[in-house]
Amino acid sequence: MQWIPYGRQQIDESDIRAVVEALRSDWLTTGPKVVEFEERFAARVGAKYAVTVSNGTFALQTAFSTLKLQPGDEVLVPSITFAATANAVVFHGGKPVFVDVSPDTLLIDPDDLKKKISERTRAVIAVDYAGQPCEYDEIRMLCRKNNLPLIADSCHALGAEYHGKPLGSLASMTVFSFHPVKHITTGEGGMITTDDESLYNALKRYRNHGIDADFRSREEQGIWSYDMVEWGSNGRLTDFQAALGISQLSKLDMFVQKRRDIAERYREAFKNNRLITPLAVKNNRKHSYHLFEVCVEDPTKKMTRDALFTALRECGIGVNVHYRPVHLLQFYRERFGTGPGLCPVAEKVAEQILTLPLFPSMTEEMIEKVIGEVNRLTA
Ligand SMILES: *Cc1c(COP(=O)(O)O)cnc(C)c1O
Numbered sequence: 001m002q003w004i005p006y007g008r009q010q011i012d013e014s015d016i017r018a019v020v021e022a023l024r025s026d027w028l029t030t031g032p033k034v035v036e037f038e039e040r041f042a043a044r045v046g047a048k049y050a051v052t053v054s055n056g057t058f059a060l061q062t063a064f065s066t067l068k069l070q071p072g073d074e075v076l077v078p079s080i081t082f083a084a085t086a087n088a089v090v091f092h093g094g095k096p097v098f099v100d101v102s103p104d105t106l107l108i109d110p111d112d113l114k115k116k117i118s119e120r121t122r123a124v125i126a127v128d129y130a131g132q133p134c135e136y137d138e139i140r141m142l143c144r145k146n147n148l149p150l151i152a153d154s155c156h157a158l159g160a161e162y163h164g165k166p167l168g169s170l171a172s173m174t175v176f177s178f179h180p181v182k183h184i185t186t187g188e189g190g191m192i193t194t195d196d197e198s199l200y201n202a203l204k205r206y207r208n209h210g211i212d213a214d215f216r217s218r219e220e221q222g223i224w225s226y227d228m229v230e231w232g233s234n235g236r237l238t239d240f241q242a243a244l245g246i247s248q249l250s251k252l253d254m255f256v257q258k259r260r261d262i263a264e265r266y267r268e269a270f271k272n273n274r275l276i277t278p279l280a281v282k283n284n285r286k287h288s289y290h291l292f293e294v295c296v297e298d299p300t301k302k303m304t305r306d307a308l309f310t311a312l313r314e315c316g317i318g319v320n321v322h323y324r325p326v327h328l329l330q331f332y333r334e335r336f337g338t339g340p341g342l343c344p345v346a347e348k349v350a351e352q353i354l355t356l357p358l359f360p361s362m363t364e365e366m367i368e369k370v371i372g373e374v375n376r377l378t379a
Pocket of ligand 1: 056
């Protein structure tokens with residue numbers, strides 16, 4: 001039986017040629033291909049600057065390094081996200097404060113966000129869950145009023161748009177991931193975009209051990225002198241990964257279009273299914289569908305989410321759950337005393353959500369199979 005994963009990369013001959021060419025060049029680690037990838041990426045998402053790093057998790061850590069969090073400082077984080085979003089706050093010694101989500105979109109709820117701002121709040125991180133831009137207008141207004149920087153975790157949402165603007169310049173810093181299940185891949189890889197030059201320099205420093213000038217600019221200037229001015233680490237991306245990133249980026253529009261087409265097929269196919277409700281898409285934004293999420297709700301309790309999960313997996317359909325609320329994870333309960341009751345919407349919806357397979361190289365046969373089995377099992 002053929003296994004249909006929930007997501008996977010699409011690599012073609014031109015990607016392979018680009019990587020091989022980079023391997024034959026003089027640069028293996030961060031070099032001209034990284035610079036080219038950053039320039040093309042920044043242009044694509046409408047940001048002034050882009051900084052590549054080794055993965056999306058490191059990208060979050062790099063962005064948070066600029067906040068210089070002190071013990072007790074709080075950062076507002078949506079409860080429905082990948083653990084890495086909140087972990088980046090903990091990594092820099094901050095305390096994540098979990099914000100509930102809206103039930104129809106699972107995007108961070110601006111009303112709950114407002115309630116959870118305190119004297120200790122230092123920043124807000126918003127997540128464009130599943131590939132849908134969050135409520136940037138409301139969130140930006142709250143941040144401006146309270147003088148808080150907004151960081152966007154857009155790891156789900158490369159290629160998405162909010163009021164006609166691509167995600168990448170709507171927050172003070174925006175973070176992307178190039179893991180193989182995301183919109184474009186470099187194997188492992190991540191990017192931070194910003195319009196602020198001093199943040200840009202700080203991000204590049206953190207990627208390079210907190211050292212003020214990189215090897216290439218020292219080489220060009222003919223000097224050896226350097227200083228480590230603050231804490232940093234090695235988060236560099238290799239040049240052959242960047243070559244793959246450049247090649248993949250040129251196919252982003254096609255990848256996103258395919259994702260949208262499959263999502264439309266799913267919406268149409270489940271229109272009359274009373275047990276399955278796809279998440280809502282709000283006005284004035286273009287979803288880029290990293291994930292296709294449905295809520296499974298059977299009033300008779302015969303077909304629960306967990307039962308459907310097991311039944312679909314048994315027929316070779318790699319459904320998944322994104323995510324368990326972060327405030328219910330053992331580490332957070334033990335370290336920060338979080339637990340049930342903190343974000344009631346997230347807790348309830350997390351029992352119902354199911355991720356269906358969605359990736360650009362899905363064949364017609366795979367799409368038909370997912371639709372057929374889901375409708376059969378919930379008839
Ligand atoms: C994928 C992802 C990350 C982490 O990216 P990696 O490249 O896997 O480290 C962070 N946040 C969210 C929301 C993600 O989906």
